[in-house]
Amino acid sequence: xxxxxxxxTGVVRSGGGPQAYSAAAAGPQPGNLGDILERVLDKGLxxxxxxxxxLLDIELLTIKLRLIxxxxxxxxxxxxxxxxxxxxxxxxxxRPRLExxxxxLRHRLAALEAGDPSD
Amino acid sequence: MTEPHAVWGYAVTARLSPDRLAGLSGVAGPPVRTVxxxxxxxxxxTVSLAEFGExxxxxxxxDLAWLEATARAxxxxxxxxxGPAIPLRLATIYRDDASLxxxxxxxxxxxxxxxxxVTERAEWGVKLFAAERPAVADAPERAGAGPGLSYLRRRGHxxxxxxxxxxxxxxxxxxxxxxxxxxxxxxxxxxAQAAELTGEPRTAMLLNAAYLVDDGTAARFAAAVxxxxxxxxxxxxxxxxxxxxxxxxxxxxx
Numbered sequence: 001x002x003x004x005x006x007x008x009t010g011v012v013r014s015g016g017g018p019q020a021y022s023a024a025a026a027g028p029q030p031g032n033l034g035d036i037l038e039r040v041l042d043k044g045l046x047x048x049x050x051x052x053x054x055l056l057d058i059e060l061l062t063i064k065l066r067l068i069x070x071x072x073x074x075x076x077x078x079x080x081x082x083x084x085x086x087x088x089x090x091x092x093x094x095r096p097r098l099e100x101x102x103x104x105l106r107h108r109l110a111a112l113e114a115g116d117p118s119d
Numbered sequence: 120m121t122e123p124h125a126v127w128g129y130a131v132t133a134r135l136s137p138d139r140l141a142g143l144s145g146v147a148g149p150p151v152r153t154v155x156x157x158x159x160x161x162x163x164x165t166v167s168l169a170e171f172g173e174x175x176x177x178x179x180x181x182d183l184a185w186l187e188a189t190a191r192a193x194x195x196x197x198x199x200x201x202g203p204a205i206p207l208r209l210a211t212i213y214r215d216d217a218s219l220x221x222x223x224x225x226x227x228x229x230x231x232x233x234x235x236x237v238t239e240r241a242e243w244g245v246k247l248f249a250a251e252r253p254a255v256a257d258a259p260e261r262a263g264a265g266p267g268l269s270y271l272r273r274r275g276h277x278x279x280x281x282x283x284x285x286x287x288x289x290x291x292x293x294x295x296x297x298x299x300x301x302x303x304x305x306x307x308x309x310x311a312q313a314a315e316l317t318g319e320p321r322t323a324m325l326l327n328a329a330y331l332v333d334d335g336t337a338a339r340f341a342a343a344v345x346x347x348x349x350x351x352x353x354x355x356x357x358x359x360x361x362x363x364x365x366x367x368x369x370x371x372x373x
Contacts, residue, residue, distance in 0.1 A: 033187055034312045035244060039364035040190045042309075044208035045233070047222060051125060051173050051212035 241360030
Protein backbone atom coordinates (compact mmCIF):
# COMPACT_ATOMS: atom_id res chain seq x y z
CA UNK A 1 0.00 0.00 0.00
CA UNK A 2 1.51 3.31 -1.01
CA UNK A 3 1.61 6.10 1.52
CA UNK A 4 -0.64 8.58 -0.21
CA UNK A 5 -2.32 7.89 -3.51
CA UNK A 6 -3.00 11.60 -3.84
CA UNK A 7 0.66 12.65 -3.75
CA UNK A 8 1.49 14.33 -7.02
CA THR A 9 -2.06 14.36 -8.33
CA GLY A 10 -2.59 17.97 -7.38
CA VAL A 11 -5.61 16.91 -5.36
CA VAL A 12 -5.63 18.16 -1.81
CA ARG A 13 -6.84 15.55 0.62
CA SER A 14 -7.37 16.96 4.05
CA GLY A 15 -7.65 14.77 7.12
CA GLY A 16 -11.18 15.90 7.79
CA GLY A 17 -12.84 13.85 5.08
CA PRO A 18 -14.07 14.78 1.66
CA GLN A 19 -13.97 18.39 0.66
CA ALA A 20 -16.04 20.12 -1.94
CA TYR A 21 -14.33 22.14 -4.59
CA SER A 22 -16.63 24.54 -6.26
CA ALA A 23 -15.45 25.15 -9.77
CA ALA A 24 -16.28 28.79 -9.25
CA ALA A 25 -15.09 29.29 -5.68
CA ALA A 26 -11.50 29.07 -4.56
CA GLY A 27 -11.51 27.32 -1.20
CA PRO A 28 -12.63 23.81 -0.31
CA GLN A 29 -15.85 23.34 1.67
CA PRO A 30 -16.72 20.34 3.83
CA GLY A 31 -19.05 17.76 2.26
CA ASN A 32 -22.54 18.49 3.56
CA LEU A 33 -24.62 16.23 5.77
CA GLY A 34 -26.79 15.22 2.84
CA ASP A 35 -23.70 13.99 0.99
CA ILE A 36 -22.80 11.79 3.94
CA LEU A 37 -26.33 10.56 4.70
CA GLU A 38 -27.14 9.62 1.14
CA ARG A 39 -24.00 7.51 1.11
CA VAL A 40 -24.04 5.80 4.51
CA LEU A 41 -27.78 5.14 4.49
CA ASP A 42 -28.52 4.46 0.87
CA LYS A 43 -25.19 3.10 -0.39
CA GLY A 44 -22.51 0.89 1.05
CA LEU A 45 -22.48 -2.88 1.12
CA UNK A 46 -25.54 -4.52 2.61
CA UNK A 47 -24.65 -7.78 4.27
CA UNK A 48 -26.87 -9.46 6.77
CA UNK A 49 -26.10 -8.42 10.32
CA UNK A 50 -27.34 -10.18 13.44
CA UNK A 51 -29.21 -7.14 14.63
CA UNK A 52 -32.00 -6.94 12.12
CA UNK A 53 -32.72 -3.34 11.49
CA UNK A 54 -33.71 -2.77 7.92
CA LEU A 55 -33.30 0.96 7.44
CA LEU A 56 -36.04 0.91 4.84
CA ASP A 57 -38.45 -0.60 7.35
CA ILE A 58 -38.17 2.41 9.54
CA GLU A 59 -41.02 4.31 8.09
CA LEU A 60 -40.54 7.52 9.95
CA LEU A 61 -36.86 7.67 9.17
CA THR A 62 -37.50 6.94 5.53
CA ILE A 63 -40.07 9.68 5.31
CA LYS A 64 -37.79 12.21 6.96
CA LEU A 65 -34.89 11.26 4.76
CA ARG A 66 -36.93 11.43 1.62
CA LEU A 67 -37.94 14.89 2.64
CA ILE A 68 -34.36 15.83 3.29
CA UNK A 69 -32.55 14.10 0.48
CA UNK A 70 -34.92 13.79 -2.44
CA UNK A 71 -35.46 16.98 -4.27
CA UNK A 72 -38.85 18.16 -3.19
CA UNK A 73 -39.29 20.16 -6.39
CA UNK A 74 -38.40 17.26 -8.65
CA UNK A 75 -40.71 14.96 -6.74
CA UNK A 76 -43.56 17.44 -7.11
CA UNK A 77 -42.92 17.70 -10.83
CA UNK A 78 -43.44 13.99 -11.27
CA UNK A 79 -46.45 13.98 -8.97
CA UNK A 80 -45.00 12.65 -5.74
CA UNK A 81 -46.54 15.13 -3.36
CA UNK A 82 -48.35 12.91 -0.91
CA UNK A 83 -46.58 14.45 2.07
CA UNK A 84 -48.21 17.78 1.36
CA UNK A 85 -51.54 16.28 2.31
CA UNK A 86 -50.34 13.77 4.88
CA UNK A 87 -51.83 15.00 8.16
CA UNK A 88 -48.99 13.54 10.20
CA UNK A 89 -46.31 15.34 8.19
CA UNK A 90 -48.08 18.61 7.68
CA UNK A 91 -49.11 18.65 11.32
CA UNK A 92 -52.63 19.17 10.06
CA UNK A 93 -54.52 18.03 13.11
CA UNK A 94 -57.74 19.52 11.75
CA ARG A 95 -57.81 17.18 8.83
CA PRO A 96 -59.78 14.32 10.44
CA ARG A 97 -62.33 16.85 11.69
CA LEU A 98 -62.61 18.40 8.21
CA GLU A 99 -63.01 15.00 6.64
CA UNK A 100 -65.74 14.15 9.11
CA UNK A 101 -67.49 17.45 8.37
CA UNK A 102 -67.17 16.78 4.65
CA UNK A 103 -68.76 13.34 5.06
CA UNK A 104 -71.61 14.81 7.05
CA LEU A 105 -72.26 17.51 4.47
CA ARG A 106 -72.29 14.96 1.66
CA HIS A 107 -74.69 12.84 3.65
CA ARG A 108 -77.04 15.80 4.20
CA LEU A 109 -76.79 16.80 0.55
CA ALA A 110 -77.70 13.28 -0.53
CA ALA A 111 -80.61 13.28 1.90
CA LEU A 112 -81.83 16.64 0.61
CA GLU A 113 -81.57 15.53 -3.00
CA ALA A 114 -83.41 12.29 -2.24
CA GLY A 115 -86.13 14.18 -0.36
CA ASP A 116 -86.77 16.66 -3.18
CA PRO A 117 -87.26 14.73 -6.44
CA SER A 118 -88.78 17.75 -8.24
CA ASP A 119 -85.38 19.47 -8.43
CA MET B 120 -21.15 -8.53 35.48
CA THR B 121 -20.53 -7.22 32.01
CA GLU B 122 -22.99 -5.35 29.89
CA PRO B 123 -24.09 -7.26 26.76
CA HIS B 124 -22.27 -6.03 23.68
CA ALA B 125 -22.48 -6.24 19.92
CA VAL B 126 -20.08 -5.50 17.06
CA TRP B 127 -20.59 -2.56 14.70
CA GLY B 128 -19.03 -3.01 11.26
CA TYR B 129 -17.55 -0.13 9.23
CA ALA B 130 -15.87 -1.64 6.21
CA VAL B 131 -14.14 -4.66 4.74
CA THR B 132 -10.52 -4.30 3.69
CA ALA B 133 -7.73 -6.58 2.62
CA ARG B 134 -5.45 -7.97 5.33
CA LEU B 135 -4.85 -5.07 7.70
CA SER B 136 -2.58 -4.87 10.71
CA PRO B 137 -4.57 -3.76 13.80
CA ASP B 138 -1.94 -1.18 14.76
CA ARG B 139 -2.76 0.79 11.61
CA LEU B 140 -6.03 1.68 13.34
CA ALA B 141 -4.40 2.95 16.54
CA GLY B 142 -6.07 6.09 17.87
CA LEU B 143 -9.18 5.68 15.75
CA SER B 144 -12.45 5.66 17.66
CA GLY B 145 -15.83 4.68 16.31
CA VAL B 146 -19.52 5.31 16.94
CA ALA B 147 -20.23 5.84 20.62
CA GLY B 148 -16.50 6.21 21.36
CA PRO B 149 -14.76 2.81 21.78
CA PRO B 150 -11.63 2.20 19.67
CA VAL B 151 -11.84 0.67 16.20
CA ARG B 152 -10.35 -2.81 15.98
CA THR B 153 -10.14 -5.58 13.43
CA VAL B 154 -11.80 -8.93 12.80
CA UNK B 155 -9.80 -11.04 10.34
CA UNK B 156 -10.88 -14.07 8.34
CA UNK B 157 -10.16 -15.63 4.95
CA UNK B 158 -7.53 -13.04 4.04
CA UNK B 159 -9.98 -10.20 4.68
CA UNK B 160 -10.30 -7.75 7.54
CA UNK B 161 -13.37 -6.01 8.89
CA UNK B 162 -12.95 -2.76 10.79
CA UNK B 163 -15.31 -2.89 13.76
CA UNK B 164 -15.95 -1.43 17.18
CA THR B 165 -17.83 -2.68 20.20
CA VAL B 166 -21.20 -1.14 20.95
CA SER B 167 -23.57 -1.67 23.83
CA LEU B 168 -26.69 -3.68 23.13
CA ALA B 169 -28.59 -1.33 25.43
CA GLU B 170 -27.99 1.38 22.84
CA PHE B 171 -27.58 -0.61 19.63
CA GLY B 172 -29.92 -3.55 20.12
CA GLU B 173 -32.78 -3.85 17.68
CA UNK B 174 -35.41 -1.94 19.64
CA UNK B 175 -33.25 0.91 21.00
CA UNK B 176 -31.61 1.28 17.60
CA UNK B 177 -34.96 1.68 15.87
CA UNK B 178 -35.88 4.43 18.28
CA UNK B 179 -32.55 6.20 17.95
CA UNK B 180 -32.59 6.12 14.16
CA UNK B 181 -35.66 8.31 14.32
CA ASP B 182 -33.68 10.96 16.14
CA LEU B 183 -32.03 13.06 13.45
CA ALA B 184 -29.40 14.54 15.79
CA TRP B 185 -28.34 11.05 16.87
CA LEU B 186 -28.43 9.89 13.27
CA GLU B 187 -26.20 12.75 12.15
CA ALA B 188 -23.60 12.09 14.86
CA THR B 189 -23.64 8.36 14.12
CA ALA B 190 -23.49 8.81 10.36
CA ARG B 191 -20.52 11.17 10.68
CA ALA B 192 -18.71 8.82 13.07
CA UNK B 193 -19.32 5.84 10.76
CA UNK B 194 -18.06 7.81 7.77
CA UNK B 195 -15.00 9.18 9.56
CA UNK B 196 -13.80 5.69 10.43
CA UNK B 197 -14.27 4.42 6.88
CA UNK B 198 -12.55 7.52 5.49
CA UNK B 199 -9.56 7.01 7.77
CA UNK B 200 -8.91 3.37 6.78
CA UNK B 201 -5.66 2.82 4.89
CA GLY B 202 -5.91 1.14 1.51
CA PRO B 203 -8.99 0.03 -0.44
CA ALA B 204 -12.12 -0.58 1.62
CA ILE B 205 -15.70 -1.68 0.95
CA PRO B 206 -17.90 0.51 3.16
CA LEU B 207 -20.71 -1.24 4.99
CA ARG B 208 -24.10 0.36 5.21
CA LEU B 209 -24.84 2.19 8.43
CA ALA B 210 -26.07 -0.04 11.27
CA THR B 211 -24.57 -3.35 10.14
CA ILE B 212 -24.28 -5.02 13.54
CA TYR B 213 -23.17 -8.50 14.64
CA ARG B 214 -23.65 -10.50 17.79
CA ASP B 215 -19.92 -11.14 18.11
CA ASP B 216 -16.65 -11.26 16.19
CA ALA B 217 -17.12 -14.91 15.25
CA SER B 218 -20.40 -14.20 13.51
CA LEU B 219 -18.80 -11.52 11.34
CA UNK B 220 -15.72 -13.66 10.68
CA UNK B 221 -17.99 -16.43 9.44
CA UNK B 222 -19.63 -14.04 7.02
CA UNK B 223 -16.26 -12.82 5.68
CA UNK B 224 -15.25 -16.42 4.99
CA UNK B 225 -18.59 -17.27 3.41
CA UNK B 226 -18.51 -14.30 1.00
CA UNK B 227 -14.74 -14.23 0.52
CA UNK B 228 -14.70 -14.43 -3.29
CA UNK B 229 -17.31 -11.72 -3.77
CA UNK B 230 -15.68 -9.37 -1.27
CA UNK B 231 -12.20 -9.90 -2.72
CA UNK B 232 -13.56 -9.05 -6.19
CA UNK B 233 -15.22 -5.97 -4.74
CA UNK B 234 -11.91 -4.86 -3.25
CA UNK B 235 -10.11 -5.32 -6.56
CA UNK B 236 -12.72 -3.12 -8.24
CA VAL B 237 -12.05 -0.20 -5.87
CA THR B 238 -8.28 -0.59 -5.47
CA GLU B 239 -6.47 2.64 -6.34
CA ARG B 240 -9.78 4.25 -7.13
CA ALA B 241 -11.99 6.67 -5.23
CA GLU B 242 -15.52 7.95 -5.48
CA TRP B 243 -16.02 11.57 -6.53
CA GLY B 244 -19.31 13.39 -6.26
CA VAL B 245 -20.41 15.91 -8.85
CA LYS B 246 -23.35 18.28 -8.51
CA LEU B 247 -24.42 20.47 -11.35
CA PHE B 248 -26.67 23.45 -10.71
CA ALA B 249 -28.92 25.34 -13.10
CA ALA B 250 -27.67 28.72 -14.12
CA GLU B 251 -29.56 31.65 -12.65
CA ARG B 252 -31.62 33.06 -15.48
CA PRO B 253 -32.76 36.61 -16.02
CA ALA B 254 -36.51 37.13 -15.76
CA VAL B 255 -38.35 36.35 -18.98
CA ALA B 256 -38.96 39.49 -21.03
CA ASP B 257 -42.57 40.19 -21.89
CA ALA B 258 -43.86 39.33 -25.35
CA PRO B 259 -44.21 42.43 -27.52
CA GLU B 260 -47.59 44.10 -27.08
CA ARG B 261 -49.87 44.07 -30.06
CA ALA B 262 -51.93 47.07 -30.92
CA GLY B 263 -55.63 46.51 -30.42
CA ALA B 264 -55.34 43.51 -28.12
CA GLY B 265 -57.52 43.78 -25.02
CA PRO B 266 -56.11 43.26 -21.51
CA GLY B 267 -57.38 39.65 -21.34
CA LEU B 268 -55.76 38.63 -24.60
CA SER B 269 -52.55 40.49 -23.69
CA TYR B 270 -52.37 38.59 -20.41
CA LEU B 271 -52.85 35.23 -22.11
CA ARG B 272 -50.19 36.05 -24.66
CA ARG B 273 -47.75 37.15 -21.96
CA ARG B 274 -48.43 34.03 -19.92
CA GLY B 275 -47.99 31.76 -22.94
CA HIS B 276 -44.67 33.42 -23.68
CA UNK B 277 -43.44 32.87 -20.11
CA UNK B 278 -44.52 29.24 -20.08
CA UNK B 279 -42.76 28.36 -23.33
CA UNK B 280 -39.60 30.12 -22.09
CA UNK B 281 -39.72 28.02 -18.89
CA UNK B 282 -40.19 24.84 -20.92
CA UNK B 283 -37.24 25.71 -23.15
CA UNK B 284 -35.08 26.39 -20.09
CA UNK B 285 -36.09 23.04 -18.59
CA UNK B 286 -35.15 21.21 -21.77
CA UNK B 287 -31.83 23.06 -22.00
CA UNK B 288 -31.10 22.03 -18.39
CA UNK B 289 -31.80 18.38 -19.16
CA UNK B 290 -29.50 18.45 -22.19
CA UNK B 291 -26.75 20.12 -20.18
CA UNK B 292 -26.97 17.54 -17.38
CA UNK B 293 -26.77 14.74 -19.93
CA UNK B 294 -23.73 16.26 -21.65
CA UNK B 295 -21.87 16.77 -18.39
CA UNK B 296 -22.66 13.24 -17.19
CA UNK B 297 -21.60 11.69 -20.50
CA UNK B 298 -18.27 13.50 -20.50
CA UNK B 299 -17.44 12.62 -16.88
CA UNK B 300 -18.63 9.01 -17.20
CA UNK B 301 -16.16 8.65 -20.03
CA UNK B 302 -13.30 9.33 -17.61
CA UNK B 303 -14.58 7.04 -14.85
CA UNK B 304 -14.44 3.30 -14.21
CA UNK B 305 -18.10 3.38 -13.13
CA UNK B 306 -20.83 5.93 -12.52
CA UNK B 307 -24.03 6.20 -10.50
CA UNK B 308 -26.80 8.77 -10.69
CA UNK B 309 -28.59 9.84 -7.51
CA UNK B 310 -31.71 11.88 -6.96
CA ALA B 311 -31.03 15.59 -6.80
CA GLN B 312 -30.76 16.99 -3.29
CA ALA B 313 -33.31 19.35 -1.81
CA ALA B 314 -32.40 23.02 -1.86
CA GLU B 315 -32.76 23.19 1.95
CA LEU B 316 -29.88 20.79 2.23
CA THR B 317 -27.53 22.33 -0.30
CA GLY B 318 -27.97 25.83 1.06
CA GLU B 319 -28.59 26.99 -2.51
CA PRO B 320 -32.29 27.71 -2.62
CA ARG B 321 -32.04 29.85 -5.76
CA THR B 322 -30.75 27.29 -8.21
CA ALA B 323 -32.04 23.80 -8.92
CA MET B 324 -29.67 20.85 -8.83
CA LEU B 325 -29.60 19.32 -12.30
CA LEU B 326 -27.23 16.43 -11.68
CA ASN B 327 -26.14 14.59 -8.55
CA ALA B 328 -23.77 11.84 -9.62
CA ALA B 329 -20.99 9.65 -8.23
CA TYR B 330 -18.00 8.52 -10.30
CA LEU B 331 -15.46 5.84 -9.49
CA VAL B 332 -12.20 7.35 -10.74
CA ASP B 333 -8.67 5.89 -10.95
CA ASP B 334 -6.35 7.71 -8.54
CA GLY B 335 -4.06 8.39 -11.49
CA THR B 336 -6.89 10.14 -13.32
CA ALA B 337 -8.24 12.11 -10.35
CA ALA B 338 -6.42 15.36 -11.11
CA ARG B 339 -7.52 15.23 -14.75
CA PHE B 340 -11.08 14.47 -13.66
CA ALA B 341 -11.10 17.46 -11.29
CA ALA B 342 -9.76 19.69 -14.06
CA ALA B 343 -12.48 18.42 -16.42
CA VAL B 344 -15.16 19.29 -13.87
CA UNK B 345 -13.80 22.83 -13.50
CA UNK B 346 -13.59 23.19 -17.28
CA UNK B 347 -17.22 22.04 -17.71
CA UNK B 348 -18.31 24.70 -15.24
CA UNK B 349 -16.43 27.38 -17.15
CA UNK B 350 -17.60 26.22 -20.56
CA UNK B 351 -21.26 26.11 -19.60
CA UNK B 352 -21.07 29.13 -17.26
CA UNK B 353 -22.72 27.23 -14.48
CA UNK B 354 -21.95 26.13 -10.95
CA UNK B 355 -20.59 22.62 -10.72
CA UNK B 356 -19.36 21.18 -7.47
CA UNK B 357 -16.87 18.40 -6.93
CA UNK B 358 -16.65 16.51 -3.63
CA UNK B 359 -14.18 13.83 -2.75
CA UNK B 360 -12.27 11.68 -2.58
CA UNK B 361 -14.97 9.57 -0.92
CA UNK B 362 -14.69 5.93 0.09
CA UNK B 363 -16.44 3.96 -2.66
CA UNK B 364 -19.88 3.88 -1.03
CA UNK B 365 -21.69 3.91 -4.35
CA UNK B 366 -19.52 1.15 -5.78
CA UNK B 367 -19.45 -1.20 -2.83
CA UNK B 368 -19.64 -4.31 -4.96
CA UNK B 369 -19.33 -4.75 -8.73
CA UNK B 370 -22.71 -4.64 -10.35
CA UNK B 371 -24.58 -3.49 -7.24
CA UNK B 372 -26.87 -0.55 -7.04
CA UNK B 373 -29.51 0.67 -9.46
